[in-house]
Structures are given as C-alpha cells and as structure tokens.
Amino acid sequence: MNYQINDIVFDTAQRTLSYQNKTIQLEAKSYELLVVFITHTQEVLSRDKLIALAWQGSVVSDGAVNKAISKLRQHFEQLQPNTEFIITKPKFGYQLGFDAQQIAKDAEYQQRHISHRTYLSRYLVLLLLGILSIVILAFALVNKEEAAQLSVQLERITAHDGFEQNLSASNYSQVLFLSSPTNNQPRRVVLQSLKDNSQHVLPINMEDFTFASLSPSGASMMWVAQNEQTCKIMRYNFATGSQQTVFNCSDMQNVRLSWQANELAIFIRARKNNASPYIIHKLMLATNSLQQLSLPLQHAQMKGDFLLAAHPRHPLLAYARYVESSLSEIHIVNSNTLETVAIHPLKHMVNTITWSSQSDHLFIADKKILYRLNANTGEIEHIKQLSYPIESIAATTRDAKELILVSQYHASSSIQSYNIKTKHVTNVFSNAALNRLPRHDQNGLLFISDMGKEHALWRYQDKKLTRLNIPFEFGFNRYHVAYNAHSMVFEKLGAVYEYDFTHNTLTNLISAEHQAYAPNYGMSEQDILYSSNKTGQWQLWQYNKGSASHQQLTKNGGYSGYFYNGQLYFSKRNQAGMWTLESGAEKLLIKDFSNINWLNWQVINGNVYFYKRGSGIWQYNIDSQVEQLLMSEPEGFIHQYDVSDDEKYIVYAQLQPMQGDIQAVILNW
Structure with missing residues (x-):
C-alpha cells in the first residue's frame, strides 16, 4: 500500500520514502513511527501514546523517543529540505504535518509484482546469501588489515x-x-x-x-x-x-x-x-x-x-x-x-x-x-x-x-574576591584547572572546576576542597543557592534538580518534559522559578514543590527572574532589558541590561546587580532608580561572579593567560 505525503511516496511494502529520483530505505523504528502517524492523521500524539503504539508499551527513555523522531525527520529533510513533516506541539506531543493520501495501485500490476518477487525469491535467495557472506567476510578482512596498518x-x-x-x-x-x-x-x-x-x-x-x-x-x-x-x-x-x-x-x-x-x-x-x-x-x-x-x-x-x-x-x-x-x-x-x-x-x-x-x-x-x-x-x-x-x-x-x-x-582560571568598600582584590583559590561560576556558600565558596576527570561542583571552605556528591557529570550548568544556604537548584538536560547540602542528597524536582532552564528559588524555598519554551516561546514559570503545580508568570517573554517584596523582576532571552510586572503589565526598569546577564544577575535587599560589557559590575537600586558602577571590569574577567548576601564582596572568575600550540596529526597506513 502506498501513501502520498506532500508529494513524497511512502511504500509500506518496500518500507521506502521516494521523491523525484531519490529513494530512502527506512529502518524499523522510523517505519513503525511513520505508520503510527499515518493511522492517526491530524491527531496530536503524546509521548505516552507514541510509546504505546510504536514501542508496544515497552519501557523507553525520553532520549530514545527524541532520537527516533529526529531520525524520521532527517529522512524527510533529505528529500524535501526545510519542510516540517513532524510538528512538535509543545506540552502535548507530535503531529504529522501533512495529510497522508492513499494511492490506489493497479491490481493486475500488483499481482504481477508479487508473483515476480516470489519467483525471484525461490531461485536467488541462496545465491544472494552466498554473495552477501563473501562480501561481509571480505569487508571484515579489509577492515582488519586497515586497522592493523x-x-x-x-x-x-x-x-x-x-x-x-x-x-x-x-x-x-x-x-x-x-x-x-x-x-x-x-x-x-x-x-x-x-x-x-x-x-x-x-x-x-x-x-x-x-x-x-x-x-x-x-x-x-x-x-x-x-x-x-x-x-x-x-x-x-x-x-x-x-x-x-x-x-x-x-x-x-x-x-x-x-x-x-x-x-x-x-x-x-x-x-x-x-x-x-x-x-x-x-x-x-x-x-x-x-x-x-x-x-x-x-x-x-x-x-x-x-x-x-x-x-x-x-x-x-x-x-x-x-x-x-x-x-x-x-x-x-x-x-x-x-x-x-x-x-x-x-x-x-x-x-x-x-x-x-x-x-x-x-x-x-x-x-x-x-x-x-x-x-x-x-x-x-x-x-x-x-x-x-x-x-x-x-x-x-x-x-x-x-x-x-x-x-x-590549556586554560586555567582563578577565583578572586573584591571588597566593594576598600576596592581591594584577594586571590581566594587558584590552581592549574579551569575554575568557573563561583557562588558564596555560608562561610565558604562553591565553584565548577575541571580539576578532576570531568567538570564537577566543588566546595572550598577553611582551605579544604570537597567535591559534591552528584551522581553524574555536573558540567557547566548554572545553579542557584537557596537563601538559607541549605540547598541549591540547577538544570540538567531540561530537568531541574535540588541538592541538599546538609544531607548530601539529590532530588529531581521537575522532569525533562518541561524543558526547564535558568532555575532560581522563588519567594521561598518551596517555589522554583524557571524558564521554558514549552509553549513555543520562552516564558517564566513557577513550580510549587508542595502541590507539584506549574504556573506561567509572563506572557511576552521571560528567561531569568527573581521575586523581591512579592514582585517579579526578570530578563528576557531575545531582548535586552530588565523588567518587572505591575498589575500584570510589563515595565522596563533597566534598558542597558544585556541578556547575557541571565547567568549571574542578582536581586539583594532591593538592589539589582548586573554586568555591562566592557564596563564592569553595576548596582541598580529599585526604590531610587539610581545606577552606580561597583567594580570596573578587570583583565581576564569572564562575567561569572556572585555578590555576597551582605553586599560587601564580589567573587569572580579570572582567566589566566592561555598557553597552547599547533600540532600535526599524521595518519600512516
């Protein structure tokens, strides 16, 4: 049986997609997915339904579903580039982008085709298997010889x-x-x-x-x-x-x-x-x-x-x-x-x-x-x-x-501390590794470093280093320490996790299906602010741990936000500026506020701390609306910093002069 999907012909018998003079052979999972989409035309299929229909209800990871969808999209794109055949419906699932129209085939031709195929199969199958065995053996021997050389x-x-x-x-x-x-x-x-x-x-x-x-x-x-x-x-x-x-x-x-x-x-x-x-x-x-x-x-x-x-x-x-x-x-x-x-x-x-x-x-x-x-x-x-x-x-x-x-x-960076009052700089920590994204933590310091075999999160306190017990590579991920300094939240592959410093435990708060990024604590440690494009546009959301509920906070864009005195202050992903909501309406507070600030900006006691490229770290007072430069940008500054809760110190990462050279890799056969 054949179907036509925006002029592409899907042959279910041969398991192929054809367009003009090009034909693609579908592997098993792409074929099964496409059959599911065709038999549910115009229907938005959730992940659970796709798993039930295409994987027969087996236990399947989100990554396996994503990979299968991506592979099917690739097949279509090879035939008709820049045409969306599989549409993502954020928060709901996936849908076939075009109607699949069944193509009627001539019955006599179909019978001849089947008979011819059966005839060939009787006399050629053994020959083909023999040839295939020889080819596989020869290929293996050639590869073995090449690998050895x-x-x-x-x-x-x-x-x-x-x-x-x-x-x-x-x-x-x-x-x-x-x-x-x-x-x-x-x-x-x-x-x-x-x-x-x-x-x-x-x-x-x-x-x-x-x-x-x-x-x-x-x-x-x-x-x-x-x-x-x-x-x-x-x-x-x-x-x-x-x-x-x-x-x-x-x-x-x-x-x-x-x-x-x-x-x-x-x-x-x-x-x-x-x-x-x-x-x-x-x-x-x-x-x-x-x-x-x-x-x-x-x-x-x-x-x-x-x-x-x-x-x-x-x-x-x-x-x-x-x-x-x-x-x-x-x-x-x-x-x-x-x-x-x-x-x-x-x-x-x-x-x-x-x-x-x-x-x-x-x-x-x-x-x-x-x-x-x-x-x-x-x-x-x-x-x-x-x-x-x-x-x-x-x-x-x-x-x-x-x-x-x-x-x-070979890149390395040190962690420096800047005294806002005296303007004195103190080296807090340095080694031959790349140390980044520092955060104040009670009487110590948190930062990401590649000093081990991978990028991990480390605590430096009383001149002692401790690696946090996180069961996967932390990577370069933004994290936010709670106001009571007992925990932190961070994002990994669209999911939000909370790490308890007291008990050294990790909890998955928000699943990856919510596509959460840039998480911060809300008005209390029970609420998590995060950004997501699950509606098709980056907006700010709030998650309540007690009720496990999600609430959309912005309508015209939002990426990183904080609450202060019950009012939301936020930045946007695709637009410069720092905004607030007053009676549901947006109000621009800081115009010269680059969207790169999502990584580090803070709101402490009514003061907004943010970075201006080429200038340094600034303070904006919400009540007086006065801006002032606190720290001029030092040499090697990579705009990764944190202001202490008492607003006396700024810790920041400073890149050291890099060393490196050029080598030629020569392959000898």
Missing part, C-alpha cells in the same frame, strides 16, 4: 609563548592562525609554510579583528572586522597586499567563514544576537548576493547550526546542528545546488570540524578527542585522544601526505 604520528608545528588559534589551511602546505598577545608581542595573524616553516605576519588592523579563513588556493584570505557598532568581511590578497571590503555584516554577530572550493563564494555562520540561533548563509562574491541555507523553523531554538566547513576540493558543505545538549547532527550539503546529501546523527557535541584535504571524510573534535567521519556512510572512528582540549582543526597536504593540524589550549 593505521598508526598516528604527532609533529609539533609551533612552540611559541601564548596560544595559536583560529586555524585554516590551503591545499598547498600553508596554515593561517591567530597568535594571542604576550608580554613580548601583540596579537597577530600569521601565515606559515609547512614546507620550510617560514612565517609571514599579515599587515592588517587587529583592533577589530575577530576571525580569518585562508582560501583553498592560498592566494587570499577573508577576515572579519567587528565591533559593537559595525561588522565588515574583508578580503586580503597575498600577491598584491591589497585589502577590500566584501560584505557589510553589521546585522550579524559571532561571524565565522569558510571558502567554497572554487572560491566563487564563501559560507557564513552567524546569528542576530547572543540569544538567537546560528544560521548558515552563502555569499556569492561576484554579485554580493546572500542566501540562507539552513535552520528550518522547528530547529530555531537554542544553538542552531553552530559550525561549518566547506570542502577544499569538492562542492560539499558540512555544518553541525544542535539537537540537544548530548546530541548533534552533521548535515552534508551540495554547495552548488544546496541540496541535502546526508544527515549523520552524533551522540555527543562537537567543538570544531574540517574536511579532509584528500577524501570525503570529516575530522571532528569533541573536547580532547579527534574523530574521522565518513561523509557518505556516517561511519565514525576514533583517531586520537590528545592531552588538552582542541580549539580548532584544519587539514592540508605536504609531500602527498595529509596533515590534520590541531590547535590545543
């Missing part, structure tokens, strides 16, 4: 003081990188030959420099000059030394670039502001025309399409899409036609990606680990675990051998 060699490319980052490479043994400032030299963009190791410092204005990308031919580079008011994409020609403005990117932030192989276009990854998702664009250099490539509506939340890499020799583009905190996707696109070629799910996040200079493989870095992904099959293999986290990677060829260039960094 693969070895990894490391070669140091740079060994300077400071940190080399932002790698890109040409096809001809050249690497471009940004060298961080040190006591001996300023920040520089350097072009280095990997044949003779000669270096050339590029004569460009570094004041607003943010990113650069070397062309595949090595003839020129594109670079981004951006400040708070303007953004320009510039082109530098190595032969002539000339520079020209290519594109005005003033309505974009966090711009990253990658060249198309033929150098007729560049691909741009950017977002509108720090609360909006990343989107991939294609800029044609001859006509200066811009076209959006990625991010259909159903993925327009969270991080978006956050990494990109164009193949240096073939018309292929890869980009990484955020799905959830432990799941991402690699999308492969034909960079000429912009059609999706493949989508490969990954069970982890990705730091950086680059194409092989010699094949259709992608190299992927996740923290310290380097992987290789076959862009055609989706097969992924572990290449090497390095000593330090990987910042960026690039690939080139030297003497016919491929080099995967890796920029590593």
Whole structure:
C-alpha cells in the first residue's frame, strides 16, 4: 500500500520514502513511527501514546523517543529540505504535518509484482546469501588489515609563548592562525609554510579583528572586522597586499567563514544576537548576493547550526546542528545546488570540524578527542585522544601526505574576591584547572572546576576542597543557592534538580518534559522559578514543590527572574532589558541590561546587580532608580561572579593567560 505525503511516496511494502529520483530505505523504528502517524492523521500524539503504539508499551527513555523522531525527520529533510513533516506541539506531543493520501495501485500490476518477487525469491535467495557472506567476510578482512596498518604520528608545528588559534589551511602546505598577545608581542595573524616553516605576519588592523579563513588556493584570505557598532568581511590578497571590503555584516554577530572550493563564494555562520540561533548563509562574491541555507523553523531554538566547513576540493558543505545538549547532527550539503546529501546523527557535541584535504571524510573534535567521519556512510572512528582540549582543526597536504593540524589550549582560571568598600582584590583559590561560576556558600565558596576527570561542583571552605556528591557529570550548568544556604537548584538536560547540602542528597524536582532552564528559588524555598519554551516561546514559570503545580508568570517573554517584596523582576532571552510586572503589565526598569546577564544577575535587599560589557559590575537600586558602577571590569574577567548576601564582596572568575600550540596529526597506513 502506498501513501502520498506532500508529494513524497511512502511504500509500506518496500518500507521506502521516494521523491523525484531519490529513494530512502527506512529502518524499523522510523517505519513503525511513520505508520503510527499515518493511522492517526491530524491527531496530536503524546509521548505516552507514541510509546504505546510504536514501542508496544515497552519501557523507553525520553532520549530514545527524541532520537527516533529526529531520525524520521532527517529522512524527510533529505528529500524535501526545510519542510516540517513532524510538528512538535509543545506540552502535548507530535503531529504529522501533512495529510497522508492513499494511492490506489493497479491490481493486475500488483499481482504481477508479487508473483515476480516470489519467483525471484525461490531461485536467488541462496545465491544472494552466498554473495552477501563473501562480501561481509571480505569487508571484515579489509577492515582488519586497515586497522592493523593505521598508526598516528604527532609533529609539533609551533612552540611559541601564548596560544595559536583560529586555524585554516590551503591545499598547498600553508596554515593561517591567530597568535594571542604576550608580554613580548601583540596579537597577530600569521601565515606559515609547512614546507620550510617560514612565517609571514599579515599587515592588517587587529583592533577589530575577530576571525580569518585562508582560501583553498592560498592566494587570499577573508577576515572579519567587528565591533559593537559595525561588522565588515574583508578580503586580503597575498600577491598584491591589497585589502577590500566584501560584505557589510553589521546585522550579524559571532561571524565565522569558510571558502567554497572554487572560491566563487564563501559560507557564513552567524546569528542576530547572543540569544538567537546560528544560521548558515552563502555569499556569492561576484554579485554580493546572500542566501540562507539552513535552520528550518522547528530547529530555531537554542544553538542552531553552530559550525561549518566547506570542502577544499569538492562542492560539499558540512555544518553541525544542535539537537540537544548530548546530541548533534552533521548535515552534508551540495554547495552548488544546496541540496541535502546526508544527515549523520552524533551522540555527543562537537567543538570544531574540517574536511579532509584528500577524501570525503570529516575530522571532528569533541573536547580532547579527534574523530574521522565518513561523509557518505556516517561511519565514525576514533583517531586520537590528545592531552588538552582542541580549539580548532584544519587539514592540508605536504609531500602527498595529509596533515590534520590541531590547535590545543590549556586554560586555567582563578577565583578572586573584591571588597566593594576598600576596592581591594584577594586571590581566594587558584590552581592549574579551569575554575568557573563561583557562588558564596555560608562561610565558604562553591565553584565548577575541571580539576578532576570531568567538570564537577566543588566546595572550598577553611582551605579544604570537597567535591559534591552528584551522581553524574555536573558540567557547566548554572545553579542557584537557596537563601538559607541549605540547598541549591540547577538544570540538567531540561530537568531541574535540588541538592541538599546538609544531607548530601539529590532530588529531581521537575522532569525533562518541561524543558526547564535558568532555575532560581522563588519567594521561598518551596517555589522554583524557571524558564521554558514549552509553549513555543520562552516564558517564566513557577513550580510549587508542595502541590507539584506549574504556573506561567509572563506572557511576552521571560528567561531569568527573581521575586523581591512579592514582585517579579526578570530578563528576557531575545531582548535586552530588565523588567518587572505591575498589575500584570510589563515595565522596563533597566534598558542597558544585556541578556547575557541571565547567568549571574542578582536581586539583594532591593538592589539589582548586573554586568555591562566592557564596563564592569553595576548596582541598580529599585526604590531610587539610581545606577552606580561597583567594580570596573578587570583583565581576564569572564562575567561569572556572585555578590555576597551582605553586599560587601564580589567573587569572580579570572582567566589566566592561555598557553597552547599547533600540532600535526599524521595518519600512516
């Protein structure tokens, strides 16, 4: 039986989806899910109902359901990109986006087809099984031989003081990188030959420099000059030394670039502001025309399409899409036609990606680990675990051998205490680890650190360190300590947990289905304020532990909030400003209040403490409406801070000068 879904044909007998000249074979769970959606057309199916129908009531995790839905969406997107076939109905479930119309088939043809298939099965099944066995055996032997021959060699490319980052490479043994400032030299963009190791410092204005990308031919580079008011994409020609403005990117932030192989276009990854998702664009250099490539509506939340890499020799583009905190996707696109070629799910996040200079493989870095992904099959293999986290990677060829260039960094930060009255700074804690997000805790201090094997939450009290007993990696997650300092709340994968410091116990307060973020205690420890987009827009909600009830507090947006004297004060995810509610109506109190403040801002005794980029930490008095600067932004400040309950001290994380270098990973077969 065949069904037509927005011109895509679903063949239930063959278990395929077909559109134009492309056919996709469905795996078992995608087939079963699609049958359920078709037999319940126009019905919104809850998770429980999906589990009952597609998993026959088996015990299934939310992650398994999410993965199955994501996989079915990927199949549809390969055939019709940017079309929403499976609609998420926040708080309710999922629905098929189009009516499924049954297609009548000619009975005689159907009978011939069945007879022919039966005839073939009688005479060919044994032959096919025999051939399949031989192929599998040969494949296994080849893989075994290849695995035995693969070895990894490391070669140091740079060994300077400071940190080399932002790698890109040409096809001809050249690497471009940004060298961080040190006591001996300023920040520089350097072009280095990997044949003779000669270096050339590029004569460009570094004041607003943010990113650069070397062309595949090595003839020129594109670079981004951006400040708070303007953004320009510039082109530098190595032969002539000339520079020209290519594109005005003033309505974009966090711009990253990658060249198309033929150098007729560049691909741009950017977002509108720090609360909006990343989107991939294609800029044609001859006509200066811009076209959006990625991010259909159903993925327009969270991080978006956050990494990109164009193949240096073939018309292929890869980009990484955020799905959830432990799941991402690699999308492969034909960079000429912009059609999706493949989508490969990954069970982890990705730091950086680059194409092989010699094949259709992608190299992927996740923290310290380097992987290789076959862009055609989706097969992924572990290449090497390095000593330090990987910042960026690039690939080139030297003497016919491929080099995967890796920029590593060793980051560390200390915890400082600032006396608001005397303006004196005291070092509270420092080591060789990355210590972040400090919070006052009774007579001690809480902070997140990677001093162990993973990011964990630690307490520092009376010069003693204690790791909190949390049965999973804490990660870099915002947390809020209760007013009585006996407990704290934090979010993990959309669920909210409460940790009791007295009894060292952990309680799951809010399940992941509520998609909760940025939790704070409310007017008492019985109430939890949190943000969620479960209605389709980020709003503030309140959860009462006694009644286990959820109440929506805002209507026009809300992301992080506090109560003071029974009145709600809050920020929004997609809009700058600090707001309050008066008789149900919004009132803007602080206009110059960046939405990055969701991580740290506080309300204490009628004073609002918040951060202004490039300025420091400010205090706003709710009654007098007077603002004053309390602490100027120190060097290395990473806007992670906490004001003590007595309003006398500010503890903050201070980044130490980073060290890192470039190494070449050489694969020998």
